[in-house]
Amino acid sequence: MKATFVGGGAHRVLGILRAVLAQPGVLDGGEVYLHDLNVTRAEAVGRILKKTPEYQRNPMTVRWGDDLDEALEGADVVSVILMAGSNHSYFFSNSICLRHGFLGTDNISPSGSFLAIKGAPILLDVARRMERLCPDAWLIDFANPVAVLSGMINRHTRIRCLGVCAGFTNHQWDLARIFGKDEWSTEFHVTAAGVNHLSFIMDGTRQGRDLFTELNALLLQGDWHPTAIAGYSEKSSSDMLVGIKKLVDLYREHRFMIFSTEPDGSCHFYYDEEVRSCPRYEDAELTAMIQAGNERRNAANAAFEAHARQELDAAFWAQPRLLNDPFATLQDDIFVRVIRGASGVEPVEIVTSRLNAGAIAGIEDEHVVEYSQRLYGREIRPAGRFRLPAVAQGLICGIAHHQTLLGDACFAGDPQLLAVALKAYPVKAFTPESRALYRELFALNQKEIPQSLYEAVKEFQ
Numbered sequence: 001m002k003a004t005f006v007g008g009g010a011h012r013v014l015g016i017l018r019a020v021l022a023q024p025g026v027l028d029g030g031e032v033y034l035h036d037l038n039v040t041r042a043e044a045v046g047r048i049l050k051k052t053p054e055y056q057r058n059p060m061t062v063r064w065g066d067d068l069d070e071a072l073e074g075a076d077v078v079s080v081i082l083m084a085g086s087n088h089s090y091f092f093s094n095s096i097c098l099r100h101g102f103l104g105t106d107n108i109s110p111s112g113s114f115l116a117i118k119g120a121p122i123l124l125d126v127a128r129r130m131e132r133l134c135p136d137a138w139l140i141d142f143a144n145p146v147a148v149l150s151g152m153i154n155r156h157t158r159i160r161c162l163g164v165c166a167g168f169t170n171h172q173w174d175l176a177r178i179f180g181k182d183e184w185s186t187e188f189h190v191t192a193a194g195v196n197h198l199s200f201i202m203d204g205t206r207q208g209r210d211l212f213t214e215l216n217a218l219l220l221q222g223d224w225h226p227t228a229i230a231g232y233s234e235k236s237s238s239d240m241l242v243g244i245k246k247l248v249d250l251y252r253e254h255r256f257m258i259f260s261t262e263p264d265g266s267c268h269f270y271y272d273e274e275v276r277s278c279p280r281y282e283d284a285e286l287t288a289m290i291q292a293g294n295e296r297r298n299a300a301n302a303a304f305e306a307h308a309r310q311e312l313d314a315a316f317w318a319q320p321r322l323l324n325d326p327f328a329t330l331q332d333d334i335f336v337r338v339i340r341g342a343s344g345v346e347p348v349e350i351v352t353s354r355l356n357a358g359a360i361a362g363i364e365d366e367h368v369v370e371y372s373q374r375l376y377g378r379e380i381r382p383a384g385r386f387r388l389p390a391v392a393q394g395l396i397c398g399i400a401h402h403q404t405l406l407g408d409a410c411f412a413g414d415p416q417l418l419a420v421a422l423k424a425y426p427v428k429a430f431t432p433e434s435r436a437l438y439r440e441l442f443a444l445n446q447k448e449i450p451q452s453l454y455e456a457v458k459e460f461q
Contacts, residue, residue: 012166012326022058098278100436155366155411167261199371243263353369362397371386439461
């Protein structure tokens, strides 16, 4: 099996590959190709990978470089890990959104839509090359917004694409903390359906017992109190605790449990409250924050790359994840699940963004949504037929329609269709605030998006 990572210099690739190599039969005698325009970063990942205990027990070919055709030729799975566009445009886009009363994020948001416009040409280039060089390979897209980009690939190319999200394992933390344990837990088995960053647990068990029966007893009948969250900065712990409380509040009010706590998803049930709570920054402050972030990233890259030149003993590799990020194993990561399933070693259960194809009731078959699936080699099918919570049906249908249209517009380079897709985002649609917002977002991102699509700004005058 050949596994290619486009953006293979991303630090998280190391933890993914440690977990994959730990599983017999998946990459035995196979190859990993780390493609990155910054070959130094890809080389660091490759050299450190060769130092891991998993590689020592299961050596295989590891290559790196910036030749995309070489990376793709003969691949069985192709993973794309990147963020399109500049940090400047991303952070200033988010700031513009807040100023107009919208949330700005990398996914379900107006600024997320502009990330899609910038990322679409990259994904299409990869897919077109795959049609020549590895037409039967799975394309695993981690570039946000994953729903838009995976939907575009599945609707308009011959390549089969899965939109994946790191939030796949969030519920293993969230549910454990709701039940009073500040730890990652595999005692929960669930299925999910919705859209990426706003999917709902459809059914599930906790240690073999019905999950919703236990949630009802804990949250609707008992005197529930949140558990403390340790091991993080004070702000991170506070933010995670707020997220847990929101999950509980939404369950008590609406009787649904969100599958993955991602603020730009769940906030659609308390949108204005979330907008008011977000900090605002002046342009000079934003510029300084971006510069500081770049400096931290450069320092992190240098520290990571230094490990490629060091002896790393068993004690180093055995450290807990919180003490050894980004060198720790990413156990149960969605990439790990997909690669294991695609290898044909065994069937796996995953949650990814794909075309609906009848999986979720009340949503068009050709609309892109997120739901539980079973993957085994080249075969994939829904893990059930799902019916969303009635209170969320309209919202999810609206977001799925918006994201599908957006992928279509990016593929076609059609400015009028792009304007329709942006107007279809089901938050404050057809308002003066939304028109003013999009005019500013087009102006800010003009140099980073295709000129043909920039023409859509005329529809917001």
